[in-house]
Amino acid sequence: MFEHLRLELRRGSLVLAVLAALRSEQYGYTLRKALAERGMEIDEGTLYPLLRRLESHGLLESEWREEDKRNKRFYRLSTGGKQTLKQLLAEWRSINDSLNGIL
Amino acid sequence: MDLVDRYIQAVKLWLPRAQKEDIAAELGEDIRSEVQEREGELGRKLQSAEVESLLRRRGRPIVAAGRFRKQESLIGPTLFPIYATALRALAVPFVVLTVVRWTYLFITSPSIRGEAPGALLLHAASTFWTTAFLLFGGVTLVFAILDRVQGRTGLLTRWNPRDLQPIREKGRIERSSSITELAIQAAFFLWWIRPQALLRLESHGSTWSAGPTWEHLHHGFFFVPVLIVSLAMIGLSCANLAKPYWTRTRLAIRAATYWATALLSAIVVLQGWANSRGEWRLLRGAGDHVSGAAGATALTDLLIYQCLVWVAVGASIAFIVDVVRAIRFRSPGDTELRPAPQSTEAFCL
Numbered sequence: 001m002f003e004h005l006r007l008e009l010r011r012g013s014l015v016l017a018v019l020a021a022l023r024s025e026q027y028g029y030t031l032r033k034a035l036a037e038r039g040m041e042i043d044e045g046t047l048y049p050l051l052r053r054l055e056s057h058g059l060l061e062s063e064w065r066e067e068d069k070r071n072k073r074f075y076r077l078s079t080g081g082k083q084t085l086k087q088l089l090a091e092w093r094s095i096n097d098s099l100n101g102i103l
Numbered sequence: 104m105d106l107v108d109r110y111i112q113a114v115k116l117w118l119p120r121a122q123k124e125d126i127a128a129e130l131g132e133d134i135r136s137e138v139q140e141r142e143g144e145l146g147r148k149l150q151s152a153e154v155e156s157l158l159r160r161r162g163r164p165i166v167a168a169g170r171f172r173k174q175e176s177l178i179g180p181t182l183f184p185i186y187a188t189a190l191r192a193l194a195v196p197f198v199v200l201t202v203v204r205w206t207y208l209f210i211t212s213p214s215i216r217g218e219a220p221g222a223l224l225l226h227a228a229s230t231f232w233t234t235a236f237l238l239f240g241g242v243t244l245v246f247a248i249l250d251r252v253q254g255r256t257g258l259l260t261r262w263n264p265r266d267l268q269p270i271r272e273k274g275r276i277e278r279s280s281s282i283t284e285l286a287i288q289a290a291f292f293l294w295w296i297r298p299q300a301l302l303r304l305e306s307h308g309s310t311w312s313a314g315p316t317w318e319h320l321h322h323g324f325f326f327v328p329v330l331i332v333s334l335a336m337i338g339l340s341c342a343n344l345a346k347p348y349w350t351r352t353r354l355a356i357r358a359a360t361y362w363a364t365a366l367l368s369a370i371v372v373l374q375g376w377a378n379s380r381g382e383w384r385l386l387r388g389a390g391d392h393v394s395g396a397a398g399a400t401a402l403t404d405l406l407i408y409q410c411l412v413w414v415a416v417g418a419s420i421a422f423i424v425d426v427v428r429a430i431r432f433r434s435p436g437d438t439e440l441r442p443a444p445q446s447t448e449a450f451c452l
Contacts, residue, residue, distance in 0.1 A: 028129060029136035044133050045162060045170045048126070052171070064128075073129050 014042060016092055018050060019085040022060065025076040027067075051075055059084055106151065107134050110158050117168035126171055134161070178246045181259060186246040190239060197238060201231055203416050274432075276347040285340035292333045295326075325367060332363045351432045358425035365418035372411045 017040045021031055028048060035042055054060045059081035064073050077085065111131045118126050137157060142149055149157075161167055178186050205227050208215045218226065253259050339356055 027132075029133050032133075043161075044130070045167055048129060048133070049170045052122070052126075070132060070135065071128065072132055073125075 010040070014040070014046070014050065015054070016085075016088050017042075018047070018054065019059065019077065019081060019088065022075055022077050022081070023085070025074050027072040027074045029072075031075065054081070106154050106158065107131065107138070110134070110161075110164060113164035114168045117165045117172075119172055122171070130167070134158070177243070177250070179250050182246055182250050182253070186242070189242055189246070193238065193242065197235065199416075199420070201234070203412075207412060272348075274349045276343045276349060278344060278347055281340050281343040281347065285337065285344065288333055288336045288340060292330075292337060295329060295333060325371070328363065328367055332360050332367070335360050349428075349432070351429050354425055354429035354432060358422050358429060361418045361422035361425060365415050365422060368411050368415035368418060372408065372415060 017035060018031070021034050026034065028044070028051065031051075032042060032044065032047055051060065051062075055062055055075070058078060060075050061078045061081075062073050062075045064071050066072075108131075111127050111134070114130060115123055115127045134157070138149055138154065141153070141157075176183075209223075215223065249258065335356065339353060339360070342353060
């Protein structure tokens with residue numbers, strides 16, 4: 001039961017984590033590594049559909065580029081994405097404050 | 104990298120058509136990046152088993168591709184419980200009716216009885232499954248359509264709290280149903296003690312009256328038992344009117360009346376079949392020489408016979424249901440005081 005709830009808690013934070021990590025341009029694999037190094041492990045089956053969903057909502061922009069003789073898709077925040085990230089961060093801080101009050 | 108390419112090819116089969124190439128390219132690149140990083144750490148090429156392990160961790164191709172598809176369902180979560188209830192409600196009556204029908208056919212149809220057991224079983228099974236698929240397929244189709252139109256029609260969003268059912272008290276007997284039962288039982292009782300008034304029809308010069316089997320039944324063994332059952336049902340209806348809550352005793356009495364009804368119907372049916380060799384003459388046309396009279400009598404006989412069969416089956420099922428209810432019965436005031444849960448006790452202390 002704890003594992004299930006833990007996953008739910010982490011799932012709620014993923015969008016914010018991904019948007020925050022994409023303040024600098026990255027491609028999928030390096031994004032995954034960057035998040036994992038900061039304690040937010042995410043498997044490719046979750047990350048890539050999430051990236052596509054965020055892009056379809058206009059929060060991200062992407063393009064294919066060649067790097068090290070391989071084609072890679074690079075993602076970065078769009079203007080709308082930056083605005084949304086700002087709002088989500090404010091919301092996150094508000095939630096944190098509320099939770100601290102309850103705990 | 105052959106294994107990786109084969110994996111990506113398999114995933115592509117299940118990807119949404121519009122983004123197939125794009126997603127496949129991105130997934131392929133992710134896998135190759137992971138392979139490259141591992142090879143860098145190990146200082147050598149990955150072996151086949153290691154690549155297999157990496158792919159196995161990513162999941163079966165159809166599962167990996169499924170994560171990129173929208174959540175789709177034939178019947179959504181709102182209607183699904185109603186759909187499941189409808190299927191369950193249909194399943195038992197369907198099986199029961201099928202068994203009864205085939206038993207009836209076996210008893211009454213020489214051609215069915217003449218079939219070899221294996222062929223008969225195959226015949227019954229194929230009819231059963233065909234009907235089952237049609238029935239349950241039809242229900243599924245109806246609910247799938249409802250699921251798609253409910254958003255547009257407001258089927259599930261437009262409702263009035265005033266239309267909600269009144270609170271149902273457990274074990275309460277509706278007065279209207281007691282009154283209806285009493286009226287039907289009283290009418291039957293009056294008819295039973297003086298049936299001649301209703302069992303004589305005149306039409307176009309012909310007179311229909313009770314046949315020899317009926318007269319044998321009514322004036323013979325069955326008169327008193329049917330009378331007793333009818334009186335018991337009248338008494339039960341009056342008691343239910345006066346005190347409209349079920350008790351174990353009254354449930355048991357009702358079960359007993361159902362049992363008696365099933366038994367009497369079954370005896371009548373079997374007696375008529377055995378004695379009449381397939382012809383059951385409850386009514387006798389006064390002018391058998393009139394064309395069509397014999398056919399009409401035979402048809403009436405068959406209808407009455409079939410009604411009696413269904414009465415026997417229905418009363419048997421009702422008997423079993425009432426026996427179970429009587430066994431499980433708990434009166435409204437009959438609740439055990441349970442000890443308070445541990446956490447509450449700890450809090451109080």
